[in-house]
Amino acid sequence: MICPExxxxxxxxxxxxxxxxxxxxxxxxPYVEMDCTQCCHSGEVxxxxxxxxxxxxxxxxxxxxxxxxxxAASKITGIEASTLSNMENGIIKPDPAIEY
Numbered sequence: 001m002i003c004p005e006x007x008x009x010x011x012x013x014x015x016x017x018x019x020x021x022x023x024x025x026x027x028x029x030p031y032v033e034m035d036c037t038q039c040c041h042s043g044e045v046x047x048x049x050x051x052x053x054x055x056x057x058x059x060x061x062x063x064x065x066x067x068x069x070x071x072a073a074s075k076i077t078g079i080e081a082s083t084l085s086n087m088e089n090g091i092i093k094p095d096p097a098i099e100y
Contacts, residue, residue: 001047003039010041038091053090059098060088068100076100 002008014034035041038049063073070088074081077098087094 001045001050003036003043003045004050004053005038006036006041006043008043010036010039010043012036012038038089048093049090052087052093055094055096056088056090059094063088063100066100073100 003010006012011033012035013031015031036043038053039045063070068076070081070084073079073084077084077100079095079098083092084098086092087098
């Protein structure tokens with residue numbers, strides 16, 4: 001299936017890294033084109049990932065509605081913050097049993 005993040009192009013826009021001091025100030029832009037992390041810049045995702053993205057979005061909404069940060073959620077669940085982030089972004093399958 002076509003990646004919903006990059007619409008099949010394999011590229012997305014990201015903020016220009018402020019730490020890129022090797023780039024002259026006049027050449028810096030507010031946004032830069034970068035490889036899509038959702039599809040690993042292939043432009044396509046497995047069909048099941050679409051469901052992961054939907055489930056991850058619900059998981060994020062539940063966390064934000066309870067005003068819990070990602071780090072706090074990590075402490076509550078015992079799951080690393082990076083893993084929770086990947087679940088919320090649909091990169092890995094979210095665990096439906098997660099409770100905050």
